[in-house]
Amino acid sequence: MKNRITDLLNIRYPIIQAGMIWCSGWKLASAVSNSGGLGLIGAGSMSPEVLRTHIQKCKAATDKPFGVNIPLLYFQTDEVIEILVSEKVPVVFTSAGNPAKYTSYLKSKGMKVVHVIANLKFALKAVEAGVDAIVAEGFEAGGHNGIEETTTMTLIPMIREKVSIPLIAAGGIASGQQMLAAFALGADGVQIGSLFASSFESSAHMAFKQAIVEAGDGSTALMLKKLVPVRLLKNPFFDQVKTAEQSGVSVEELKALLGKGRARKGMFEGDLVEGELEIGQVASTIHGIKTVQEIFNTLILDYQSAKQNQLPEINI
């Protein structure tokens, strides 16, 4: 198949693997790209030199396009941008920041630029900045999120109505049925996080992958709304955050509680007690750890089957 997203990114399937801290290194990104999607290296948890190593290993492991996700607020951004340019990374996904600063520079170097947003206002700003496509991420998504709490079901049609550039839906997508729903809502492609975080090729700790598989209804919640809203898996650390929030602590106290390295501890080192575990609501429908290739096969077969069998003809 071909559509605006496969054409833009030069990939076989309109399936993007979300760039996720501590989960998406070169191994996951190259596996996704080799399976026909777009793999993303998540730069948010890497020093510039570690990122360069991941990019080089990714290039050695696949001859297909791949990308890097940079959270613009987090980082030695200028240094990272130069690494992306010098390594000729074909696609850059920017998030958590203002796309106006780097988009035209990256595009002038021949790179495709996609920006991640969670509300209409930033979608319009991203279009104005000249990005090639937008990822619109609903309230159900894992990790950082928007203050409007707009869900994928509402967000995608709302953005589609005002924005004509290619649109990638994210949040609540871990099956062929949910992919089909995303296209029905008006998306041109999907970005999938939690499901790939749970894959064998993800660099997440096996204990975290197991926790994803065991998550059920209500196992996650959007927290830290005073800082930056983030969807977390409930665990003892989550309870600490919740207690602090309910007692009305200040932003500074929240920051102190978070400290440094909580996400690494949880997702990469597998400390399910003291660590921060970012994951989407859709974890409740993920039941096993699979290879990336198995995930692609299942997504596509379920997509075809749902398209064939689940959509009634309705006529006036």
Added chain:
Amino acid sequence: MKNRITDLLNIRYPIIQAGMIWCSGWKLASAVSNSGGLGLIGAGSMSPEVLRTHIQKCKAATDKPFGVNIPLLYFQTDEVIEILVSEKVPVVFTSAGNPAKYTSYLKSKGMKVVHVIANLKFALKAVEAGVDAIVAEGFEAGGHNGIEETTTMTLIPMIREKVSIPLIAAGGIASGQQMLAAFALGADGVQIGSLFASSFESSAHMAFKQAIVEAGDGSTALMLKKLVPVRLLKNPFFDQVKTAEQSGVSVEELKALLGKGRARKGMFEGDLVEGELEIGQVASTIHGIKTVQEIFNTLILDYQSAKQNQLPEINI
């Protein structure tokens, strides 16, 4: 078309109009039933005798099936149940309470019983109680909601996986595209609230309908989580509630702030300052006040068009 929902409810289209306090009297319900969907009278804001009058007027205005929605926790429930039986209401939607108590009695009288839930646990309880179908309502829905905050995109596949009886998706549905998405997720039908609340036939005050049409991204939020979570349109009353919640007031103080008649004042009397306004996130995509028949025509044409044009063929 025919499917499990149209067969069960004996209707032409698998489209149910949500029973909504102060919006859905006999006029809206009969208009929806006459257009081929299932109209519901929302009993939650009616005394038993007012409800009986609405049922009788609805029967006079349509020869098609219609139903009544009863929030089981609110009400002189025993008295209302006897009215439904004596008036031979064909379909009863129960919500906000335990379906075990009335389901088998209503079914023994030949009535169809559908129960509204917002999480997996209550879905399983409803099946156990013997209901004919379930409405699963996502976080984005207006009015009362679940504490898990599970969105439609995640909730429908999660319930579909464990529940084999007919399933109606609710929350975030106000267009043919969103209807198509609901079927893709595994639903057999859709329940639509906000869009019908804004229709000409809705008994909501015109000022409230206008506020629905003007709502944008982030115009609603889920509030009152300490009592029963409810999605409200932001207005000065909303701000009062928010301030109270953030200052950590008790459940009793919240109840006192709510007082009596806030929902009537807002939705029925059109007091957009002091009144409580219940509406879904999807209000941000509703742009005009239409008749019920126009709404049906648009829903079905957009459904057909999205099914035809928006769903790419994807093959391994």
